[in-house]
Amino acid sequence: MNDLFGAAEEATPHRTPLPERLRPTTLSDVVGQEELLGPDGKLTRLLAAVEQGGALPSLVLWGPPGTGKTTLARLIASHLGDDTRFVQLSALTSGVKDLKAAFDGARLARGHGQSTVLFVDEIHRFNKAQLDSFLPVMEDGTITLIGATTENPSFELNPALLSRCDVLILQSLEPDDLVTLVGRALEALGKSDTVDHTARQVIADRADGDGRRSIALTGLVIAGQGDDASLYSAEAIAERLGMALARYDKDRDGHYDLISALHKSVRGSDPDAALYWFARMLEGGEDPLFLARRIIRMASEDIGMADPTALQTAIAARDAYHVLGSPEGELAIAQAVVHVATAPKSNATYTAYKAARKLAKEGGSLAPPSEILNAPTKLMKDIGRGSGYIYDHDTPDAFSGQAYFPEALGRHTLYDPPERGFERELVKRLRYWQGLRDSKHDGE
Known part of the structure; x- marks a missing residue:
């Protein structure tokens, strides 16, 4: 397979970042993501279908940072055989020119019997026109797209593009998974016997579900330290690493x-x-x-x-x-x-408000009953506005029971409170007024 991740393997080891040096080379080495990689996981089933001659669908890998999206994309491509090219772009640094070059290269390779997996990191960073440009080359089989994103693809990707992809959801790594990665990093650094399990848990806690961060923090803990065992105690490591910063995107x-x-x-x-x-x-x-x-x-x-x-x-x-x-x-x-x-809970006002809005839209421009309209001029009085209005305070119960809805609409019950909290009292009032209204109507 002609790929782009040989460069990392050829780089001088001490210059290659530790997380890159420890990137898994087989699916069995991947830590976590059991829902995708377990015996009945979605990705396991997809790759099994590919091995039986099926085609790999385009994919969107959605998950928080450091959960293995890039690693999985590379490993997925490695399952497709030597006649598959793996091309990697980042939407942070790529533009229309880069996309055109990738598509042209894929067409040329296709003419020579090679397929192309195009991996796009941070795919949500592309604009609508750039995302739309993927559609024809996905449709005709020029590329199989694997996009990686930390954002909800339902909101960030075009519906047309999303409809052509399977979405695989990656979860933040569990504490035990992170401890495993810390152990691998320590082994690579020759410090397996230096940091005990409790201290490894401190590093894992600071990583906050991010596998790449757990490895980088391990390197930070070891870098420049001597052989003094006290430097690698849980307390010393916690002090050096400081407080964990929780992941939180204020606008996403x-x-x-x-x-x-x-x-x-x-x-x-x-x-x-x-x-x-x-x-x-x-x-x-x-x-x-x-x-x-x-x-x-x-x-x-x-x-x-x-x-x-x-x-x-x-x-x-x-x-x-x-x-x-x-x-x-x-x-x-x-x-x-x-x-x-x-506080006691009730959504009765909220429900009534939504029902009132719906009723208002459906009812159109119905006029209020003429008897409750103001009549500030003689003409208005002569045409009957305000005629028959009953001033509620002049009634024995301060309740006239007259109609306030438009005549064509009739009366509707919108506010229906539960008997919780203060609304218990309101239920009593509403029942009392309804009884008066019924009695007045019965006497008519």
Whole structure:
């Protein structure tokens, strides 16, 4: 197979980055990704079909950094035989000229009986026109595309391109997987007997699911250190590596995943989990005011009238942050997180609002009943506007029971609260008013 990763193998070993030196050369060496590489894994089945004469579909490898996307792309290509070329591009550094050269090279190779696997790292960085340029060469079999991305392909890739690919999802590596990689790095550095299991776990924890980072951190721990065993204790390594920096992309999937986790923890009345996700986002550099605004939304969507004070607390927390700034103001937002998480839950207002919007769209431009219209001029009074209106405060129960919906629409029940929190009282009021309305109608 004519490939592009021979260069790394030919490089001077001490100049090759440690993660590259330790890159797996067979699928059996790959750590983690059991859902793809296990006996019944999707990739296992795909490659088995290829070995039986089937064609490899174009693929999108989606997963966090350091989970093996590039490694898998290379190993997949190696299963396709010596008549397959592996060509690698990065969307960060490639443009239209590079794509044209890759496509032309693939056409030429095809004329000589060779197929081409084109691997594109960070494929989501290409614009729509660049992504569209893949379609004809994928359709006619000039290339088999393998794209790698850290972003949700549903949002970042063109639907037409995505429909022609199988998506393989890679997961962050588990702690035990990372410890295995740390062990391999230590062996390559000749330090297997120097760092015990507890110290290896410290390195793995700092890697935060990223295999490439776990190997690089191992090299950092060893670099420039002597033979003093105390330098390789768990405590010494933890001090040298400092705190782990959690992965968090404020404008991409990490942002939406974590705010979703916070919102669902609030909805599920779990203040502990809610505070955890709130803190995760703050530690990742999220704007506290963004979180304050989302908590205001939660107070309306998931609590509503079950606890009207939740909205007040959320707004007060936002205002407190404006006054105090960070870090003092963040405590006020944390208080709002606890309030909305522990409040009784109801989406009755949210549901009623959506139903009202739907009814308004379907009903068109229906006029209000004439009796509830204002009549500020004599002409308006002469044509009957406001005639028959009953001033509710003049009735015995301060409830007239008159119609407020358009006559052609009739009455609809949109707000249907559960008997939770303060809405228990509202249910009593609504039933009471409905009883009065029924009795008035019965007497007509």
